[in-house]
Amino acid sequence: MISSRTARALFSDRASGSPPVPDPAPAAPAQVPPADGSWQLPDGAWKYLVIHHSGTSAGSVQAIHREHQQRRDADGNPWLGIAYHFVIGNGSGMADGQVQATFRWDQQLHGAHAGNALINARGIGICLIGDFEKTAPSVRQLDALRKLVVQLAGRYQISRRQVIGHSSVRSTRCPGRLFPLRKIQEAVPQA
């Protein structure tokens, strides 16, 4: 059972004042019993892959999770924890090229990474550890990202144009000027 307190927390890092996500189709059987069904996305709901950098030289799922648990949304409610669905390590904090799914992916929860309600609801957030304003991602990170993007794009029928950097949806430098977005997009087969 999910308590009403937990249910409230599930909504807490949604953008303040954002409309509820419409539920266009009967939801697939839930992996976790939802409090009211609305927070859990039906299968096939993912429409975007949103790529971020951590903006730090080192990092891990655990470290980001702890940091994001300290954050509060505009209503003062604490975030659930790490905002992303996947993290790819750079050898400092996690192995170089290691891909780790977070609780948001395991539970198929909305993200809190984009600063945009639609993209948070429909975008899979992928964070590469590093500051790509200063240094380029490692070869292993890019290999791992390419494989992950191709796999997810194939599974959810996400097109090249729906593989985006954070800066496409919000005024930010993320994922950094040294991140080769075009090359990652081009790894996705054309429909």
Ligand SMILES: [Zn+2]
């Ligand atoms: Zn970002």
